[in-house]
Amino acid sequence: MLGELRDNGYKQALASSTPIKNIEVISEALGLKKYLGALVSGETVPHGKPAPDVFLKAAAELGVEPAHSLVIEDAVAGVEAAHRGGIYCIAVAGERDLPGLKVAELMVKDLTQVNVEIIRNLA
Numbered sequence: 001m002l003g004e005l006r007d008n009g010y011k012q013a014l015a016s017s018t019p020i021k022n023i024e025v026i027s028e029a030l031g032l033k034k035y036l037g038a039l040v041s042g043e044t045v046p047h048g049k050p051a052p053d054v055f056l057k058a059a060a061e062l063g064v065e066p067a068h069s070l071v072i073e074d075a076v077a078g079v080e081a082a083h084r085g086g087i088y089c090i091a092v093a094g095e096r097d098l099p100g101l102k103v104a105e106l107m108v109k110d111l112t113q114v115n116v117e118i119i120r121n122l123a
Contacts, residue, residue: 001111002035008116015058015071017042017049037062049077052085059087070119072111076100088122090114 005012012035016023020041027033038061045053052066059069071082074092079101082089091104092111101107105122108114 001114002032004116005119006035010116010119011037011062011064013038013040013058013062015040015054017054019043049075050080050084052081052087055082055085055087059085068123070122072114073104079104090119090122 002012014023014027014032014036015038018026018041020039020043023039023041027036027039038058040054040058040061042048042054045051045057047053055069055071056066059066066086069087071078071087071089072092073079073082073089074094076098079089079091083103089104089106091101091107092109093101093107094109106114106118
């Protein structure tokens with residue numbers, strides 16, 4: 001999906017509460033750097049989730065308005081943070097049926113259920 005998004009002109013960032021060193025190691029190990037224009041850690045912003053700071057910083061680093069952004073999240077606090085920032089959200093729920101994930105614009109079991117066309121139709 002990351003390649004499909006990149007090939008369709010979508011800018012992408014990894015924004016997480018995780019320390020930046022962890023983000024860098026994971027990004028390198030999984031070969032994500034070729035897809036990502038920014039890596040943002042919660043330790044670099046004033047407030048963690050459910051505040052939207054980490055997502056707003058990622059959007060700013062990519063040069064994208066929050067209203068034209070999308071967060072893919074697996075935690076209730078992340079969905080709340082996205083919405084507080086005025087950002088669309090896809091919740092990846094797995095087998096969980098949490099009310100806090102259901103408030104996302106789309107809730108899926110896993111990312112095999114998501115493609116560029118679905119993302120375009122969210123806005």
